Amino acid sequence: MRASKVSGVIGIMGLSAALLTGCGDGDGGGSDKPFAKDSADQIAAKAVEATKKADSMRLKGDMRQDGRNVSLDLVVDQEKNCEGTVDNAGAKAELRHMNGTLYVRGNEQYWKNSLKNQPGSEKVQSKVVDKWVKMPADDASTSGMCDKQGLIASMDEDKSTRKGMKKGDTTTIGGKEAITLKKKASGGETHTMYVATEGKPYILRTTVQGGNEPNEATFSDYNKPVSPKTPSKGDVVDLQQLAAAGR
Numbered sequence: 001m002r003a004s005k006v007s008g009v010i011g012i013m014g015l016s017a018a019l020l021t022g023c024g025d026g027d028g029g030g031s032d033k034p035f036a037k038d039s040a041d042q043i044a045a046k047a048v049e050a051t052k053k054a055d056s057m058r059l060k061g062d063m064r065q066d067g068r069n070v071s072l073d074l075v076v077d078q079e080k081n082c083e084g085t086v087d088n089a090g091a092k093a094e095l096r097h098m099n100g101t102l103y104v105r106g107n108e109q110y111w112k113n114s115l116k117n118q119p120g121s122e123k124v125q126s127k128v129v130d131k132w133v134k135m136p137a138d139d140a141s142t143s144g145m146c147d148k149q150g151l152i153a154s155m156d157e158d159k160s161t162r163k164g165m166k167k168g169d170t171t172t173i174g175g176k177e178a179i180t181l182k183k184k185a186s187g188g189e190t191h192t193m194y195v196a197t198e199g200k201p202y203i204l205r206t207t208v209q210g211g212n213e214p215n216e217a218t219f220s221d222y223n224k225p226v227s228p229k230t231p232s233k234g235d236v237v238d239l240q241q242l243a244a245a246g247r
Contacts, residue, residue: 034170034179034197035167035179035195035197035201039167040165040166040167040181041165043167043179043181043195043201044165044181044193044195046195046201047193047195047196047201047202047203048152048203050200050201050202050203051152051202051203051219052149052152052153054200054202054222054223055077055078055222055223056075056076056077056078056148056221056222056223056224056225056226057075057076057148057202057219057220057221057222057223058073058074058075058219058220058221058224059072059073059074059075059076059151059217059218059219060072060073060074060217060218060220061073061215061216061217061218062215062216063213063214063215063216064212064213064214064215065213068088068089069087069089070086070087070088070089071086071087072084072085072086072087073085073086074086074095074146075221075224075226076146076147076148076151076226077148077225077226078148078149080097080100080146080147080148081097081098081146081226081227081228082095082096082097082146082226082228083095083096083097083226083228088110088113090109091106091107091109091110091112091113092106092107092109092110093105093106093107093110094106095146096132096228096229096230096231097146097228098228098230099230101134101135101230102134102135102146103132103133103134103135103230103231103236104132104133104135105130105131105132105133105231106128106129106130106133107129107130108125108129108130111124111125111128111129112125124242127237127242128237128239128242131235131236131237132231132235132236132237133236133237133238133239134236134237134238134239134240135239164183165181165182165183165191165193166181166182166183167179167180167181168180168181168182170197171194173194173204173205173218174204174218174220176196176198176204177196177197177198178194178195178196178197178204178205179194179195179197180192180193180194181193181194181195185211187211188210188211189208189209189210189211189214190207190208190209190210191206191207191208192205192206192207192208192209193205193206194206200222202219202222203219204218204219204220205217205218205219
């Protein structure tokens, strides 16, 4: 089995991008305060820029994807340090990334999915379940992982979906005041973005309600240190070495 064929973590960035879909850049009126002189376009642009510049953040999200419930809880910084969890319909894994190395600790279902159709997968699976697995540095499945800037950049991939949002009332997200930006999409789903009104205009939450793939993502813990610990040596399995040994 080639280690580079192992998958399972690659979908996390796709999940993050999907959770962010609908963050708007449209025009609108509405509430007189705050951002009284800014359109919804301008508020969203400021929010994306501020979020890009933040040293770190936490992203916690839930979505419906291909009929399955998927959730993500991840802290990440500008240096690509990160740690957190992902749960894809019961296939659960913990992640830690530091010093250019990604460690994954998945349950049985996670590795069953990840090693599907790989030669010798059953033998490998028995050695990696509930262990911290050190992923190869050049493994394609890990490229882009824990890339905060790449995650935020995904918001701007299709600007056509981000037109026409309207300013709404202020509300509270995680104890912080936020202005609401909302848009009704052609498919009937409602896209909402919440932007902090005090301090930096960070994105605090995005939601998509209705449609086939509703989702919600909450952003918090801006600029807090992200310091994942390297797993203890006795709990680590090197996937590349395991594959090379043919075991």
